[in-house]
């Protein structure tokens with residue numbers, strides 16, 4: 001009897017680019033991918049936090065590079081990715097939130113959130129895919145979206161809109177690049193403890209709402225995302241594309 005072989009979760013020999021790696025979910029994803037064997041390029045706008053993270057990870061035997069980029073600078077990002085690529089794995093965790101009632105949203109806030117969460121994410125995903133298409137290599141591209149891509153929420157019309165948009169272009173890219181074995185997926189977290197969520201977690205009314213919605217009875221930690229990102233990046237997810245992996249403690253179950 002021949003037993004089926006469990007696909008590998010290891011990422012040895014793979015090159016990963018993680019945008020938004022200087023903080024929160026992106027930082028955790030960078031560590032998870034590097035621990036799984038990938039060489040990880042850390043991307044954020046400045047070098048200070050990235051170099052500190054690189055030093056810490058290198059000291060623990062991980063393979064890491066630093067590439068400072070503002071992913072909203074589309075031309076510069078495309079050139080840098082083309083020069084450094086091809087990357088087998090993308091995790092795009094650069095993102096921004098501004099919470100106001102829809103009637104109070106300013107145009108600058110709308111533009112800032114949309115520019116990063118949608119336009120920056122779109123063109124970065126495309127830049128990585130172009131490198132893979134030219135090199136004729138398979139790949140796994142992961143956008144950190146949100147549970148808010150699947151529901152609406154008070155004071156979050158712009159943010160929810162951007163994350164719904166990410167789901168739309170992810171599915172379309174998955175269709176276009178599927179024949180080239182380039183997989184494109186999102187991870188959709190619930191509220192995770194990071195600098196982004198500090199204002200929400202310090203608001204008792206918001207905490208009451210969150211505690212009622214998360215069925216598993218606790219907010220998320222960055223560690224809750226780490227296994228999922230390795231899974232989606234690995235051969236264990238070889239038939240998964242165009243999908244959203246909700247890590248929401250049951251928020252969207254009802």
Ligand SMILES: NC(=O)c1ccc[n+]([C@@H]2O[C@H](COP(=O)([O-])OP(=O)(O)OC[C@H]3O[C@@H](n4cnc5c(N)ncnc54)[C@H](O)[C@@H]3O)[C@@H](O)[C@H]2O)c1
Pocket residue numbers: 019020021022023024025026043044045069070071072092093094095096097116120144145146147188189190191192193194195196197
């Ligand atoms: N924390 C949560 O509860 C939560 C929940 C769902 C989804 N998300 C999403 O996860 C992603 C990461 O969130 P986080 O909580 O880790 O936030 P964070 O603020 O801790 O980290 C954001 C990262 O993006 C980087 N960044 C910002 N603008 C950039 C730019 N123009 N170019 C390059 N890098 C840039 C920052 O330097 C930082 O490294 C975001 O897309 C966010 O919408 C977060």
